[in-house]
Amino acid sequence: MNTTPTAHTVKSFDEDLRQLRLLIGEMGGLAKDQVDRSVAAIVARDAEAAQAVVQSDPRIDKLEAEVEQLAIATIARRAPLADDLREVIAALKISAVIERIGDYAKNNAKRVNSIAQDSPIRPMVIVPEMARIVSQMVDDALDSYARRDPELARDVWKRDNSVDEYYNSLFRALLTFMMENPHHITPSTHMLFIAKNLERIGDHATNIAEVVYYTATGEHLTDRQKADETVYTVSEDVEGEQER
Amino acid sequence: MMATMTANAEAAVTSPPKMTARDVKVFYGDKQALNGVSIDVHTDLVTAFIGPSGCGKSTFLRCLNRMNDTIDAARIEGRIELEGHDIYAPDMDVVQLRARVGMVFQKPNPFPKSIYENVAYGPRIHGLASTKAELDTIVEQSLVRASLWSEVKDRLQDSGTALSGGQQQRLCIARAIAVDPEVILMDEPCSALDPIATAKIEELIDDLRGRYAIVIVTHNMQQAARVSQRTAFFHLGTLVEYGDTAEIFTNPREQRTKDYITGRFG
16 A cells, blocks of 8 residues: 555656655755744744744745645646545645744744743653654654555544643643643643644644645545544644644 | 556445446457456436547447347347346347437438438337327427427428538437437537537537437547546556546546557557
8 A cells, every 4th residue: 555656657747746746855854943943943942943943934924835735736737536536635734834833933932032031840750742743743743744654644643642642631731830820821821822722733743744644545544533622622722723 | 357447436426327337348259359348327427438549438338238149140248237137138128228329420310301201210119209289399399308399390391311411410419319318329410510510410410418328439628528428448448547527637546548549559
Protein backbone atom coordinates (compact mmCIF):
# COMPACT_ATOMS: atom_id res chain seq x y z
CA MET A 1 0.00 0.00 0.00
CA ASN A 2 2.80 2.44 0.88
CA THR A 3 4.55 2.25 -2.47
CA THR A 4 5.12 4.95 -5.00
CA PRO A 5 2.63 4.57 -7.83
CA THR A 6 3.84 3.76 -11.34
CA ALA A 7 4.43 6.59 -13.76
CA HIS A 8 1.70 8.30 -15.78
CA THR A 9 1.69 8.15 -19.55
CA VAL A 10 1.84 11.95 -19.44
CA LYS A 11 5.11 12.62 -17.60
CA SER A 12 4.42 16.25 -16.72
CA PHE A 13 1.48 15.01 -14.61
CA ASP A 14 3.95 13.10 -12.42
CA GLU A 15 6.05 16.26 -12.23
CA ASP A 16 3.04 18.24 -10.93
CA LEU A 17 2.33 15.65 -8.24
CA ARG A 18 6.00 15.48 -7.28
CA GLN A 19 6.13 19.26 -6.99
CA LEU A 20 3.07 19.24 -4.72
CA ARG A 21 4.76 16.72 -2.45
CA LEU A 22 7.97 18.77 -2.34
CA LEU A 23 6.06 21.89 -1.36
CA ILE A 24 4.19 20.06 1.40
CA GLY A 25 7.47 18.58 2.62
CA GLU A 26 9.04 22.02 2.78
CA MET A 27 6.02 23.53 4.53
CA GLY A 28 5.87 20.70 7.03
CA GLY A 29 9.57 21.00 7.85
CA LEU A 30 9.18 24.72 8.47
CA ALA A 31 6.08 24.30 10.62
CA LYS A 32 7.65 21.60 12.76
CA ASP A 33 10.67 23.82 13.21
CA GLN A 34 8.40 26.68 14.26
CA VAL A 35 6.74 24.47 16.87
CA ASP A 36 10.09 23.40 18.30
CA ARG A 37 11.55 26.90 18.30
CA SER A 38 8.48 28.43 19.92
CA VAL A 39 8.58 25.88 22.75
CA ALA A 40 12.32 26.43 23.21
CA ALA A 41 11.68 30.17 23.42
CA ILE A 42 8.95 29.62 26.02
CA VAL A 43 11.16 27.38 28.13
CA ALA A 44 14.14 29.73 27.86
CA ARG A 45 11.88 32.82 28.26
CA ASP A 46 13.76 34.19 25.28
CA ALA A 47 11.78 37.04 23.71
CA GLU A 48 14.23 37.49 20.87
CA ALA A 49 14.01 33.86 19.77
CA ALA A 50 10.23 34.13 20.03
CA GLN A 51 10.25 37.19 17.78
CA ALA A 52 12.21 35.22 15.18
CA VAL A 53 9.48 32.57 15.18
CA VAL A 54 6.79 35.20 14.62
CA GLN A 55 8.75 36.65 11.73
CA SER A 56 9.20 33.26 10.02
CA ASP A 57 5.50 32.54 9.81
CA PRO A 58 4.81 34.34 6.48
CA ARG A 59 7.09 31.84 4.72
CA ILE A 60 4.65 29.06 5.55
CA ASP A 61 1.71 31.17 4.38
CA LYS A 62 3.49 31.81 1.10
CA LEU A 63 4.09 28.09 0.54
CA GLU A 64 0.45 27.37 1.28
CA ALA A 65 -0.54 29.79 -1.47
CA GLU A 66 1.84 27.99 -3.84
CA VAL A 67 0.33 24.60 -3.00
CA GLU A 68 -3.15 25.97 -3.59
CA GLN A 69 -2.22 27.40 -6.97
CA LEU A 70 -0.51 24.25 -8.14
CA ALA A 71 -3.33 22.01 -6.88
CA ILE A 72 -5.96 24.08 -8.66
CA ALA A 73 -3.91 24.16 -11.86
CA THR A 74 -3.43 20.38 -11.65
CA ILE A 75 -7.14 19.78 -11.22
CA ALA A 76 -7.92 22.07 -14.14
CA ARG A 77 -5.27 20.60 -16.45
CA ARG A 78 -5.32 16.91 -15.58
CA ALA A 79 -8.80 16.27 -14.18
CA PRO A 80 -7.23 13.72 -11.80
CA LEU A 81 -9.18 10.63 -10.74
CA ALA A 82 -8.95 7.93 -8.06
CA ASP A 83 -5.54 7.96 -6.27
CA ASP A 84 -4.45 11.05 -8.14
CA LEU A 85 -7.58 12.92 -7.14
CA ARG A 86 -7.13 11.90 -3.51
CA GLU A 87 -3.49 12.92 -3.74
CA VAL A 88 -4.25 16.44 -4.98
CA ILE A 89 -7.08 16.98 -2.52
CA ALA A 90 -4.82 15.69 0.26
CA ALA A 91 -2.17 18.25 -0.68
CA LEU A 92 -4.77 21.02 -0.47
CA LYS A 93 -6.07 19.87 2.90
CA ILE A 94 -2.69 19.12 4.44
CA SER A 95 -1.25 22.47 3.38
CA ALA A 96 -4.14 24.24 5.12
CA VAL A 97 -3.54 22.17 8.26
CA ILE A 98 0.19 22.86 8.25
CA GLU A 99 -0.51 26.54 7.89
CA ARG A 100 -2.68 26.33 11.02
CA ILE A 101 0.08 24.51 12.90
CA GLY A 102 2.38 27.39 12.00
CA ASP A 103 -0.21 29.86 13.33
CA TYR A 104 -0.42 28.08 16.68
CA ALA A 105 3.36 28.08 16.97
CA LYS A 106 3.37 31.79 16.21
CA ASN A 107 0.66 32.44 18.78
CA ASN A 108 2.67 30.57 21.41
CA ALA A 109 5.77 32.56 20.53
CA LYS A 110 3.84 35.82 20.94
CA ARG A 111 3.13 34.95 24.57
CA VAL A 112 6.82 34.73 25.49
CA ASN A 113 7.14 38.47 25.99
CA SER A 114 4.43 38.48 28.61
CA ILE A 115 5.58 35.24 30.29
CA ALA A 116 9.11 36.56 30.61
CA GLN A 117 7.85 39.46 32.71
CA ASP A 118 6.33 37.24 35.40
CA SER A 119 8.25 34.78 37.49
CA PRO A 120 8.25 31.15 36.26
CA ILE A 121 5.34 29.00 37.45
CA ARG A 122 5.45 25.41 38.63
CA PRO A 123 3.00 23.62 36.27
CA MET A 124 5.18 24.86 33.41
CA VAL A 125 7.29 21.70 33.71
CA ILE A 126 4.60 19.73 31.91
CA VAL A 127 4.80 21.89 28.79
CA PRO A 128 8.14 20.72 27.35
CA GLU A 129 7.12 17.08 27.76
CA MET A 130 3.75 17.70 26.10
CA ALA A 131 5.50 19.66 23.34
CA ARG A 132 7.91 16.80 22.74
CA ILE A 133 5.04 14.40 22.07
CA VAL A 134 3.21 16.89 19.88
CA SER A 135 6.33 17.71 17.88
CA GLN A 136 6.96 14.00 17.34
CA MET A 137 3.37 13.58 16.15
CA VAL A 138 3.81 16.38 13.63
CA ASP A 139 7.08 14.83 12.50
CA ASP A 140 5.59 11.37 12.11
CA ALA A 141 2.44 12.66 10.42
CA LEU A 142 4.62 14.38 7.83
CA ASP A 143 6.75 11.26 7.54
CA SER A 144 3.69 9.12 6.94
CA TYR A 145 2.74 11.54 4.17
CA ALA A 146 6.19 11.47 2.60
CA ARG A 147 6.30 7.65 2.75
CA ARG A 148 2.59 7.11 1.96
CA ASP A 149 2.53 4.97 5.08
CA PRO A 150 -1.01 4.38 6.41
CA GLU A 151 0.24 2.37 9.39
CA LEU A 152 2.41 5.19 10.69
CA ALA A 153 -0.55 7.53 10.09
CA ARG A 154 -2.77 5.30 12.20
CA ASP A 155 -0.12 5.27 14.90
CA VAL A 156 -0.01 9.10 15.01
CA TRP A 157 -3.78 9.18 15.10
CA LYS A 158 -3.83 6.91 18.16
CA ARG A 159 -1.34 9.09 20.02
CA ASP A 160 -3.67 12.09 20.07
CA ASN A 161 -5.37 10.82 23.22
CA SER A 162 -2.19 11.10 25.27
CA VAL A 163 -1.81 14.75 24.24
CA ASP A 164 -5.36 15.38 25.34
CA GLU A 165 -4.54 13.76 28.68
CA TYR A 166 -1.52 16.01 29.13
CA TYR A 167 -3.67 19.00 28.37
CA ASN A 168 -6.35 17.93 30.80
CA SER A 169 -3.91 17.34 33.64
CA LEU A 170 -2.21 20.68 32.98
CA PHE A 171 -5.63 22.32 32.94
CA ARG A 172 -6.42 20.93 36.38
CA ALA A 173 -2.99 21.84 37.74
CA LEU A 174 -3.35 25.41 36.52
CA LEU A 175 -6.83 25.75 38.00
CA THR A 176 -5.58 24.80 41.45
CA PHE A 177 -2.56 27.00 40.99
CA MET A 178 -4.71 30.01 40.12
CA MET A 179 -6.98 29.41 43.10
CA GLU A 180 -3.99 29.44 45.42
CA ASN A 181 -2.96 32.94 44.47
CA PRO A 182 -4.61 35.51 42.17
CA HIS A 183 -1.17 36.72 41.09
CA HIS A 184 -0.77 33.43 39.29
CA ILE A 185 -3.73 34.11 37.05
CA THR A 186 -1.94 36.02 34.27
CA PRO A 187 0.99 33.63 33.76
CA SER A 188 -1.31 30.62 34.26
CA THR A 189 -3.71 31.86 31.65
CA HIS A 190 -0.89 32.26 29.17
CA MET A 191 0.26 28.78 30.05
CA LEU A 192 -3.23 27.46 29.52
CA PHE A 193 -3.40 29.03 26.07
CA ILE A 194 0.02 27.64 25.23
CA ALA A 195 -1.03 24.16 26.29
CA LYS A 196 -4.28 24.51 24.39
CA ASN A 197 -2.37 25.57 21.28
CA LEU A 198 -0.11 22.53 21.63
CA GLU A 199 -3.15 20.36 22.04
CA ARG A 200 -4.59 21.86 18.84
CA ILE A 201 -1.30 21.23 17.03
CA GLY A 202 -1.64 17.60 18.10
CA ASP A 203 -5.17 17.57 16.68
CA HIS A 204 -3.87 18.96 13.42
CA ALA A 205 -1.14 16.32 13.25
CA THR A 206 -3.98 13.85 13.69
CA ASN A 207 -5.86 15.52 10.84
CA ILE A 208 -2.84 15.11 8.60
CA ALA A 209 -2.68 11.45 9.61
CA GLU A 210 -6.34 11.00 8.71
CA VAL A 211 -5.82 12.54 5.28
CA VAL A 212 -2.71 10.41 4.69
CA TYR A 213 -4.59 7.28 5.67
CA TYR A 214 -7.48 8.08 3.37
CA THR A 215 -5.18 8.98 0.48
CA ALA A 216 -3.25 5.75 0.80
CA THR A 217 -6.15 3.38 1.42
CA GLY A 218 -9.35 5.08 0.28
CA GLU A 219 -10.80 4.29 3.73
CA HIS A 220 -11.45 6.62 6.63
CA LEU A 221 -9.98 6.21 10.10
CA THR A 222 -12.89 6.03 12.52
CA ASP A 223 -13.96 5.49 16.10
CA ARG A 224 -11.77 8.07 17.63
CA GLN A 225 -12.11 8.26 21.42
CA LYS A 226 -11.76 11.42 23.42
CA ALA A 227 -10.20 10.99 26.86
CA ASP A 228 -12.16 13.43 28.97
CA GLU A 229 -15.13 15.13 27.42
CA THR A 230 -15.86 17.44 30.38
CA VAL A 231 -12.58 19.26 30.44
CA TYR A 232 -12.52 19.30 26.69
CA THR A 233 -15.89 21.00 26.59
CA VAL A 234 -14.90 23.65 29.14
CA SER A 235 -11.86 24.60 27.13
CA GLU A 236 -13.65 24.42 23.81
CA ASP A 237 -14.86 28.03 24.06
CA VAL A 238 -11.31 29.27 24.05
CA GLU A 239 -10.66 27.80 20.68
CA GLY A 240 -12.63 30.24 18.58
CA GLU A 241 -10.87 33.17 20.23
CA GLN A 242 -7.47 32.17 18.96
CA GLU A 243 -5.95 34.67 16.61
CA ARG A 244 -4.67 33.33 13.34
CA MET B 1 -13.89 -14.86 -13.97
CA MET B 2 -16.04 -12.74 -11.69
CA ALA B 3 -15.63 -9.00 -11.86
CA THR B 4 -15.03 -7.10 -8.66
CA MET B 5 -18.19 -5.43 -7.43
CA THR B 6 -18.19 -2.56 -5.03
CA ALA B 7 -20.24 -3.27 -1.94
CA ASN B 8 -23.18 -1.03 -2.70
CA ALA B 9 -23.31 -1.73 -6.43
CA GLU B 10 -26.42 -3.87 -6.16
CA ALA B 11 -27.83 -2.62 -2.89
CA ALA B 12 -29.07 0.79 -4.04
CA VAL B 13 -31.09 -0.52 -6.98
CA THR B 14 -34.80 -0.61 -6.39
CA SER B 15 -36.25 -1.84 -9.67
CA PRO B 16 -35.60 -5.28 -11.16
CA PRO B 17 -33.01 -5.19 -13.94
CA LYS B 18 -34.24 -4.33 -17.43
CA MET B 19 -31.57 -6.43 -19.05
CA THR B 20 -29.37 -9.14 -17.58
CA ALA B 21 -26.30 -10.66 -19.18
CA ARG B 22 -24.82 -13.88 -17.84
CA ASP B 23 -21.44 -15.27 -18.80
CA VAL B 24 -21.53 -13.72 -22.25
CA LYS B 25 -18.67 -14.83 -24.50
CA VAL B 26 -18.04 -13.58 -28.00
CA PHE B 27 -15.75 -15.16 -30.57
CA TYR B 28 -14.66 -13.64 -33.85
CA GLY B 29 -13.58 -16.78 -35.69
CA ASP B 30 -10.97 -18.39 -33.40
CA LYS B 31 -10.33 -15.25 -31.45
CA GLN B 32 -12.23 -14.81 -28.22
CA ALA B 33 -13.20 -11.15 -27.81
CA LEU B 34 -15.24 -11.40 -24.63
CA ASN B 35 -14.50 -13.72 -21.69
CA GLY B 36 -17.77 -14.29 -19.92
CA VAL B 37 -19.37 -10.99 -18.97
CA SER B 38 -22.20 -10.85 -16.44
CA ILE B 39 -23.92 -7.57 -15.75
CA ASP B 40 -27.36 -6.07 -15.06
CA VAL B 41 -28.77 -2.95 -16.69
CA HIS B 42 -31.39 -0.91 -14.82
CA THR B 43 -33.92 1.64 -16.02
CA ASP B 44 -33.29 4.14 -13.25
CA LEU B 45 -29.53 4.11 -13.76
CA VAL B 46 -27.18 5.13 -16.50
CA THR B 47 -24.50 2.50 -16.95
CA ALA B 48 -21.15 3.53 -18.44
CA PHE B 49 -18.75 1.09 -20.08
CA ILE B 50 -15.15 2.22 -20.05
CA GLY B 51 -11.87 0.63 -21.09
CA PRO B 52 -9.08 0.96 -23.63
CA SER B 53 -9.71 0.38 -27.33
CA GLY B 54 -10.20 -3.28 -28.12
CA CYS B 55 -11.21 -4.17 -24.56
CA GLY B 56 -14.58 -5.58 -25.65
CA LYS B 57 -16.91 -2.88 -24.37
CA SER B 58 -18.36 -2.08 -27.80
CA THR B 59 -18.53 -5.76 -28.67
CA PHE B 60 -20.53 -6.35 -25.53
CA LEU B 61 -22.75 -3.33 -26.14
CA ARG B 62 -23.55 -4.66 -29.61
CA CYS B 63 -24.55 -8.02 -28.13
CA LEU B 64 -27.34 -6.27 -26.23
CA ASN B 65 -29.37 -5.65 -29.38
CA ARG B 66 -27.79 -8.33 -31.56
CA MET B 67 -25.86 -5.95 -33.76
CA ASN B 68 -23.13 -8.60 -33.87
CA ASP B 69 -25.52 -10.80 -35.88
CA THR B 70 -24.47 -8.83 -38.94
CA ILE B 71 -20.87 -10.04 -38.54
CA ASP B 72 -20.67 -13.53 -40.02
CA ALA B 73 -17.62 -14.67 -38.07
CA ALA B 74 -19.07 -13.61 -34.72
CA ARG B 75 -20.32 -16.32 -32.38
CA ILE B 76 -21.99 -15.58 -29.06
CA GLU B 77 -22.32 -17.78 -25.97
CA GLY B 78 -24.05 -17.12 -22.67
CA ARG B 79 -27.43 -15.64 -22.01
CA ILE B 80 -28.81 -12.12 -22.41
CA GLU B 81 -32.35 -11.36 -21.28
CA LEU B 82 -34.59 -8.40 -21.85
CA GLU B 83 -37.30 -8.38 -19.20
CA GLY B 84 -36.63 -12.06 -18.59
CA HIS B 85 -36.79 -13.12 -22.25
CA ASP B 86 -33.73 -14.57 -23.95
CA ILE B 87 -32.96 -12.17 -26.80
CA TYR B 88 -31.09 -14.89 -28.67
CA ALA B 89 -34.06 -17.28 -28.54
CA PRO B 90 -35.17 -18.52 -31.99
CA ASP B 91 -38.59 -16.86 -31.67
CA MET B 92 -37.10 -13.44 -30.95
CA ASP B 93 -37.92 -10.93 -33.70
CA VAL B 94 -34.62 -9.08 -34.20
CA VAL B 95 -36.26 -6.05 -35.83
CA GLN B 96 -38.60 -5.79 -32.85
CA LEU B 97 -35.68 -6.27 -30.46
CA ARG B 98 -33.76 -3.39 -32.01
CA ALA B 99 -36.80 -1.17 -31.63
CA ARG B 100 -36.95 -2.05 -27.95
CA VAL B 101 -33.19 -1.73 -27.55
CA GLY B 102 -32.26 1.33 -29.60
CA MET B 103 -28.79 2.44 -30.50
CA VAL B 104 -26.97 5.73 -31.04
CA PHE B 105 -23.61 5.59 -32.76
CA GLN B 106 -20.33 7.41 -32.46
CA LYS B 107 -20.78 9.38 -35.66
CA PRO B 108 -24.21 10.93 -36.12
CA ASN B 109 -25.82 9.01 -38.97
CA PRO B 110 -29.12 10.67 -39.92
CA PHE B 111 -30.86 9.35 -43.02
CA PRO B 112 -30.42 11.66 -46.02
CA LYS B 113 -34.03 12.69 -45.62
CA SER B 114 -35.91 15.48 -43.90
CA ILE B 115 -35.70 15.99 -40.16
CA TYR B 116 -39.34 14.92 -39.93
CA GLU B 117 -38.77 11.74 -41.94
CA ASN B 118 -35.74 10.78 -39.87
CA VAL B 119 -37.90 10.60 -36.77
CA ALA B 120 -41.10 9.36 -38.47
CA TYR B 121 -39.41 6.46 -40.24
CA GLY B 122 -39.23 4.09 -37.28
CA PRO B 123 -42.76 4.61 -35.93
CA ARG B 124 -44.12 4.25 -39.47
CA ILE B 125 -42.48 0.88 -40.23
CA HIS B 126 -43.36 -0.40 -36.78
CA GLY B 127 -46.95 0.77 -37.28
CA LEU B 128 -46.99 2.91 -34.14
CA ALA B 129 -49.19 5.58 -35.72
CA SER B 130 -52.35 5.11 -37.74
CA THR B 131 -52.94 8.72 -38.74
CA LYS B 132 -50.79 11.62 -39.86
CA ALA B 133 -51.76 13.51 -36.71
CA GLU B 134 -50.58 10.66 -34.50
CA LEU B 135 -47.30 10.51 -36.37
CA ASP B 136 -46.90 14.29 -36.01
CA THR B 137 -47.37 13.92 -32.28
CA ILE B 138 -44.75 11.18 -32.02
CA VAL B 139 -42.28 13.22 -34.06
CA GLU B 140 -42.83 16.31 -31.95
CA GLN B 141 -42.65 14.40 -28.67
CA SER B 142 -39.47 12.61 -29.67
CA LEU B 143 -37.80 15.84 -30.77
CA VAL B 144 -38.88 17.52 -27.52
CA ARG B 145 -37.44 14.68 -25.46
CA ALA B 146 -34.23 14.85 -27.44
CA SER B 147 -34.09 18.60 -26.67
CA LEU B 148 -34.06 19.43 -30.36
CA TRP B 149 -37.65 20.58 -30.98
CA SER B 150 -37.14 24.28 -30.31
CA GLU B 151 -34.22 24.37 -32.71
CA VAL B 152 -35.92 22.59 -35.64
CA LYS B 153 -39.66 23.05 -35.27
CA ASP B 154 -39.77 25.65 -38.06
CA ARG B 155 -37.76 23.62 -40.52
CA LEU B 156 -38.88 20.02 -40.15
CA GLN B 157 -38.70 19.54 -43.92
CA ASP B 158 -35.02 20.54 -44.11
CA SER B 159 -32.56 17.72 -44.58
CA GLY B 160 -31.35 16.03 -41.40
CA THR B 161 -27.82 16.07 -42.74
CA ALA B 162 -27.89 19.89 -42.90
CA LEU B 163 -27.95 20.12 -39.10
CA SER B 164 -24.81 20.67 -37.03
CA GLY B 165 -23.03 17.61 -35.63
CA GLY B 166 -24.53 18.03 -32.18
CA GLN B 167 -28.01 18.54 -33.60
CA GLN B 168 -27.59 15.50 -35.85
CA GLN B 169 -26.67 13.40 -32.81
CA ARG B 170 -29.76 14.61 -30.96
CA LEU B 171 -31.77 13.85 -34.10
CA CYS B 172 -30.42 10.29 -33.94
CA ILE B 173 -31.45 10.11 -30.30
CA ALA B 174 -34.93 11.42 -31.25
CA ARG B 175 -35.05 8.73 -33.93
CA ALA B 176 -34.17 6.06 -31.38
CA ILE B 177 -36.74 7.42 -28.92
CA ALA B 178 -39.50 7.61 -31.56
CA VAL B 179 -40.12 3.86 -31.53
CA ASP B 180 -40.59 3.97 -27.76
CA PRO B 181 -37.63 1.79 -26.78
CA GLU B 182 -36.91 0.42 -23.31
CA VAL B 183 -33.16 0.55 -23.57
CA ILE B 184 -30.91 3.01 -25.38
CA LEU B 185 -27.36 1.97 -26.17
CA MET B 186 -24.94 4.78 -26.92
CA ASP B 187 -21.58 4.00 -28.45
CA GLU B 188 -19.34 7.02 -27.79
CA PRO B 189 -22.17 9.41 -28.66
CA CYS B 190 -20.12 12.57 -28.02
CA SER B 191 -16.72 11.71 -29.43
CA ALA B 192 -17.39 13.64 -32.64
CA LEU B 193 -18.99 16.62 -30.90
CA ASP B 194 -17.71 19.91 -29.52
CA PRO B 195 -17.94 20.59 -25.76
CA ILE B 196 -21.21 22.51 -25.95
CA ALA B 197 -22.93 19.86 -28.06
CA THR B 198 -21.46 17.28 -25.65
CA ALA B 199 -22.93 19.14 -22.68
CA LYS B 200 -26.35 19.12 -24.37
CA ILE B 201 -26.18 15.37 -24.94
CA GLU B 202 -25.11 14.83 -21.33
CA GLU B 203 -27.98 17.00 -20.12
CA LEU B 204 -30.27 14.95 -22.35
CA ILE B 205 -28.96 11.69 -20.89
CA ASP B 206 -29.83 13.06 -17.43
CA ASP B 207 -33.35 13.90 -18.62
CA LEU B 208 -33.88 10.50 -20.21
CA ARG B 209 -32.71 8.54 -17.19
CA GLY B 210 -35.59 6.81 -15.50
CA ARG B 211 -37.62 6.64 -18.71
CA TYR B 212 -35.15 4.43 -20.53
CA ALA B 213 -32.34 2.19 -19.39
CA ILE B 214 -29.26 3.86 -20.82
CA VAL B 215 -25.91 2.24 -21.49
CA ILE B 216 -23.12 4.47 -22.72
CA VAL B 217 -19.69 3.53 -24.00
CA THR B 218 -17.25 6.38 -23.58
CA HIS B 219 -13.53 7.05 -23.74
CA ASN B 220 -14.00 10.21 -21.77
CA MET B 221 -13.46 9.37 -18.11
CA GLN B 222 -14.96 12.61 -16.86
CA GLN B 223 -18.01 12.00 -18.98
CA ALA B 224 -18.51 8.57 -17.48
CA ALA B 225 -18.10 10.10 -14.03
CA ARG B 226 -20.62 12.83 -14.85
CA VAL B 227 -23.43 10.99 -16.58
CA SER B 228 -23.50 7.51 -15.09
CA GLN B 229 -24.43 5.98 -11.77
CA ARG B 230 -22.82 2.62 -12.54
CA THR B 231 -19.54 2.08 -14.28
CA ALA B 232 -18.13 -1.09 -15.75
CA PHE B 233 -14.45 -1.29 -16.62
CA PHE B 234 -13.45 -3.72 -19.37
CA HIS B 235 -9.95 -4.84 -20.17
CA LEU B 236 -8.77 -7.46 -22.67
CA GLY B 237 -12.27 -8.85 -23.09
CA THR B 238 -12.90 -9.16 -19.37
CA LEU B 239 -15.22 -7.17 -17.14
CA VAL B 240 -12.68 -6.22 -14.50
CA GLU B 241 -14.74 -4.09 -12.16
CA TYR B 242 -18.35 -3.00 -11.99
CA GLY B 243 -19.84 -0.71 -9.41
CA ASP B 244 -21.03 2.61 -8.15
CA THR B 245 -19.60 5.33 -10.41
CA ALA B 246 -18.54 7.62 -7.54
CA GLU B 247 -16.70 4.72 -5.97
CA ILE B 248 -14.98 3.62 -9.19
CA PHE B 249 -13.62 7.08 -9.89
CA THR B 250 -12.50 7.95 -6.38
CA ASN B 251 -11.54 4.60 -4.97
CA PRO B 252 -11.43 1.71 -7.43
CA ARG B 253 -10.78 -1.75 -5.97
CA GLU B 254 -8.78 -3.18 -8.83
CA GLN B 255 -5.27 -2.10 -9.75
CA ARG B 256 -6.07 -2.34 -13.45
CA THR B 257 -9.06 -0.01 -13.08
CA LYS B 258 -6.95 2.42 -11.10
CA ASP B 259 -4.13 2.39 -13.64
CA TYR B 260 -6.54 2.95 -16.49
CA ILE B 261 -8.57 5.81 -15.08
CA THR B 262 -5.54 7.65 -13.75
CA GLY B 263 -3.75 7.41 -17.09
CA ARG B 264 -1.02 4.93 -16.17
CA PHE B 265 -1.67 2.24 -18.75
CA GLY B 266 0.83 0.64 -21.10
